[in-house]
Amino acid sequence: MYLNRLTIYGFGHFHDRTFDLTPGLNYLLGANEAGKSTLTQFITAIFFGFPTKKHPALRYEPLDGSRLGGEIAFTQGDVAYVVSRVAGPHGGKVTLRDVTHDLALPAATLARLLAPVDAQLFTSVYAMNEPRLGTVFSASKQELIDRLRHVGAVGSDFWLQQAHQLDQQAEAQYKPQGRNPQLNQQLREHRELTAKLAKADAAYDTYWQLLQDQQTLRQTQQATQQALAQQRAVTAQLTQQAALWATYTEWRRLGAADQAPVSGFAPEDATQLEQLRSHLTASTQTLTQEQQQLKQLQQAAQLPPLFQAYLPVAGQVDPLLTQLPAIAQAAQDQQRLVASQRDLEARATALEQQYAIDGQMPRPFSLATTQQVAALQDRLTVASQKRRRLQQELNQLNEQFQRQQPNRRQQRNPLADKQIVWLAIGLVVLVGSLLLPGTLFKLVGALLGVAIGYYGVFLVDSSTPASRELETLTADIRDSQAQLREGGQLVDDLNNQLDAIASAHGLGDLPVAQWSAAQGAIGEWEHLTRQLETTGTQVAKAQQTVTTYLAQLTQALPVLAGADWATVSPQLTQLQTLKQSLATQAGDLATTTDRLKSAQAAVDAAQQALTTFLSTRNLRSVEAFYQRYQAQRERTNRQQQRAALAEQLGDNLAALQQFSDHTALTDQLAQAQAQQAATQQQLDQTTTRLATLAGQLAHLTASGTQATLRQKLANLETQMRATTQDWLVKRLTSQWIAATLAAASGDRLPQIVAQASNYYGKLTENRYTEIELTATTLRVRRHDGEWREVSQLSRGTAEQLDLAVKLAFAVVMNQQVAMPLVIDDGFVNFDAHRRQAAYALLAEISHTLQVIFLTADTTVEQLTAGKVLRLSE
Template identity: 25%
Template sequence: MKIKRLEISGFGRWSQEAFDLSDGMQVIFGQNESGKTTLRAFIVGALFGFPTKKNGHNVYDPKDGSQYGGSLILETDEGDVKITRLNRTKTTLTITRLINQTEIIDPEKWLKQKLSPLTREAFDDIFNFNQEDLTRISQIKSVDFQKLLLNIGAVGSTGWLDVMAEFDKSADKLFAPRANKRPLNIAIKEYENATEELHQKSAELDDFMLAEQALTDLESQQNEQEEKILTVSQQLQETQQLVQQYQLFESAKKIEIENVPSVDEKQVVQARRLQIEIDSLNDNILRHNEALKNIEVPHEVSDDNTDQMVLTKAQVAQRNLAVNTEKRTNLLKQKEQIEAQFEGDVPKGLTDSELQSLSSSNVYLLSTGALILILFVSIFIMHWPALWMVILSLIVTAGLFYKRQKKNQIRQMIQKAYSPLNIQNIKKIQPEVDQYEQQKMDIQSLNEQIEGQYDSLIQMIQPIALKLDIQILSDSLELTIAQLISVQQQESLSEQSKRSMYVQQQNQIVTEIQQQQEKLSEKLNEQKTIFKEYHVTDLHELQNTLDQYNKNEQLKQRYQDIMNQIDESTRQELLKYDDETQLLEQKEKQQKHLTILQKHAFELQSDIAHYKAQQEQRTSNDQFMMLQQDLANQKTELTQQFGEYLAKKMSVKWINQALQDASQNRFPKMQQLATDYFQKLTAGRYVNIQFDKNTLQVVRNDRQKFSVVELSTGTQEQLYVAFRLALSQVIKDIINMPILVDDGFVNFDLSRKQNVIALLTDIGRNQQVIYWTAAIHNEHFDKVIEL
């Protein structure tokens, strides 16, 4: 059972509000006083009835005067239903099936059956807890906490443990072995003193003592009789429990489990899906065959393709014309780019000597210096006169100066022609200047080709244009040709398109039929493979095989569940009886025996009363009788007090034993789950939980064992949470309810809180968990409702 939506008309601080809840781990986040606990109380009230003002309970009256109550939308095994409870004092309950919007006739009975065997108290003990539960764990004694864990499988054990603790505490106030001031200790002491005083004076009263001895014998017989009654009562109670267990045991024996081969439900679903696809494919093939019969393809008509061929050639010619036009445009752009770099006309390219004249004058200076140096060296070696040396130097210098001036004149002419470029750019632009003349010739050639192509193209399309009454656009021949082709093809394509459409439809249908037939053959083979695996011939037989397998598995589970409720010793006892009649006969014999013993005890009590009356009459005015009376009064008071003490101590024992018996039927499975959960909660620190009679121990990862009383408070809380969550999983096959946790781990440290959140998230994969919290800063949740 899952809660899908809350619709609150008026409940506490919530009025006219709705909340959509998700499967799995649903987190509801809100600060203190934001209404988290109110939402949890609304869920419990909608399921089990709203609280009353008895015992000072909070009834959550709406603060704004809205109508009290609201609705829950639940997902059940019968589909989604809407449970609506309105008004607090005169509550009305309606349950609506959402699939057909019909109301259930007897909603109280229907809801009680769906929630059975849960009551509000059982729901709180198993599926609903908060921080107060963990706080209470930290406040009780460790030994009492161990009892709580051992009896957690019994619904309502918490209340019984409180009663048991109260009885034990009250009994200890009456008597303690080494105490002197407890009421029962004082009474025993006074009784012993009075007895001693009475014995001192008993020698004078032989008759009284004889009678007293007889009275004592009778009282001893009465005590023995009471012990027999107690023994037979216990035996009768055990027999009654065997009778109750025998019915379960017999029902398990009557379960007939067959040896049915396993069936993979996924393959059955696959076979059903294949059958649906096979039926669909057969329908499609039949429909396509009918459509194929209704298609009539018109006869093909002859077309004159001459104009079409001409226009095709015209398109080719137009593309060539466009290519040459684009080439001319590119050349013109290049030519314009070169011309834009000069102020006047584009000059001619430079010769090698002209390029050399643009070189730096540093060469001239170096050569002049070197020549003069050579002359000086030569004159010095040959011992020429100084005059000759001066004359030669002047001649060489004049020649070099003349050559330099000539080169400067050439450089100035070049710079003027190439203005405004500098010498570096003049050298760089030489390849483009050299290509300039060739570009002009190429442009002239392209102009001649374009003119010829244009005239030829006009002559080619003009007859067709006149025929089709279309004006030739000289500036857009491509558009004109496209218009001619379009108009020329309209008539011929009209008929061709119809025929092509029919042929295409026909071919498409044939292709689809072939594809459908191939798919059909493939699906049939897949289905036959599944049928062959389970030795069946059709889907109906396969479904019957699956149903038989599921039924047999349910019987196995039912048998196992019943056997889990009966412990091994009880099963061995039940095997001693051939049928239930023997048990009933034994129960009847024990009942008769108990009646006889009770009757005999009543007779002994009457005799004792008779003897006591005689003793009182015999010594009514005697001092001894007064002592006897005082002693009798003390004995009566002591007996009453001691009876009260024993009753409370026995009640503690019986309650504890009853809770243990109630929990042990489901304890093995719960113990296994609790061990797994406890290991996760403690991050692997504790690896096992062992249960032996009345003792529970946990095993650490180093194999060291600890009793519950030796654990820290935090670890005890983790152990308690593990058992609570395990119990909710153990009874999930009987009743599957959402787990409600209201800020249950605010005192956990970060590591422990992360472990328990991870465990709740894991449980949420198969069972809805609703977690209210005021802090989600360190956790990441997929489904969060912020209040």
């Protein structure tokens, strides 16, 4: 594979740039920040995908905001391809085209064309720079072998991963020097169990004797515990009785002071007395209130000045007082209507400020006009959407036209440039045929000359597929432009019709979108105007009614002249009330006198009932009753307390009655406590002995009993056999995978090492002549026969070693992987002589592989081999 052309849409600081490459050696020359690393990452991204946004430094988003992506034209197996990639999900949107056969290929075909190379292998071998060359310090034979297996065996990535997982699982089961792996832990446990079993065998006889002693003591302990429980129950019962002795003494005292109850002083009698007293108190309060009411009526004789002015003209004022409720209602209506009038005026003024033009409200739409406006708006919306869609299509066609602009060579058909030649040849043949002998030869020659001229003039087409596609795009663009102009004319016509409607109805510059709301506001304003007229009429009518009434009232009562309705209304109400109260004053005095007599009779009756209640109990006062009542209550309380104490004593009451005094009870309690202490001491001794035996048994069985240890040992050995078998299966499977992949890789490793030794000698001017791969690292032989480890080399010499190995890998594996080499300023640590040797080596291998070398070294312009491109141009 070799790259023919790099076309960048937008990547880093590059945009709309194209680089044409040759199949051999290409030098891309540029100073620092010219874009060398950007181009290396561009090739990697187009082939293998853009990094995710979690790695913004590797995405190289365009600095000018242009479209991220580009395309690469490459050739593989005599077939030319063009792959393009732009921003999109899953690494970007990929388009692949077979240019040789003019076929569009699925995006998945790109991975098959690049296989077995993936992004990791490409960046580790084929895309080099100074930091990656430095990884030789940690390189090993196993890494190179893994690369060989990746390229030489199809699907090796999966099997290498499986082998690695099997190795990890096997190491998790067993390591020769490990402690945590499963089998290592089982071996350590096996040694511990074996030692414990040997110790248990030595103490077997002593163990059985201690077990028999322990069983005997446990039986003794159980019997002692039962006896102690019974003794504790007796002691607890006696202790409880001793604690209840004071309660028992109080129970006997309350029984000795009991007396017979006396009738007439029960709680219901006290309730009856309280009812009589309450009735007497209520009757006394009623009598007092009636006396005060009579006194007030007798004192109410002085009349106010307005009532004195009313008396002479009562005949004129009474009809007016009759109209007072109606006039009051009229005054309330007037206030309510004035408030409503202010609200209507405010709402109408707000609508006029929002929609009126030069003080004039717009005119409402008719039904036909409303329908016409709705239809025009719908047509305008559809026309505007169509116009935007046509504009988008036109923009896309213009972008496609710009991308497909052909160069001068593509615009012309090579055969079309020779039309004159064809015509000249036809004329020569025609003229020459006239010189031939024989009519038949002349006729055939003339026809042949005419045919050649006709072919050159009429059949050879001067156009190419690219020019014909451009002509089609041009026609589509013109058609879209024509439709866009028609759409613009339609939009202007619809807007003109809407403007005419706005002028006819006085809408001014009001937007069409607000017309619907304006029509509702216009209707509301007209309704408010009509309401204002009606309300104004009602306000004037109510005001006239109140004004007429006040004039008539002032004429009858001059004392109210100049007062408004708010002042007159309460005075008239008071006058009316006073007039009614004077009419009923005489009847109130008689009624109050009768109620006073009734109240005095009720007080006398209540007092007589209280006196009768006390005399039936031989008492003279209420206090004496409550003294007898309290004594009766205390007697009842003592009886209740004695019953409660008896319930509290419960079954202990009969037991306590068996003791003559408290001393007899305490003596029996002391005997029970002494017996309980003796039993407890015996139990403690037995428990201590059992604890000692348990300690001795625990010491003898610290490693477990013989049967338990033997069973654990047998179970552990079964687990160890299963773990060992599983470990062997995983280890052998991993080794089989490694051997199979090594066989699939063939004998390429020795070839790579030999070729790398040859390249390394050329790079170091034969200072180092041989490379050897050990099990863990690389080492090299000096020309004097001395071997050096990579860690003993200078950085530049070590980077030359890594370059030699990677170049050898790429050359040897060229039959399986024909990928170009991309080197980004990889020789910065080389001295001048070795840098020239590296350039010569690149020129040598460029006959086999394509080499793209990006550098800031201007000396490459003086080299004879390779094509030089400037990044700054």
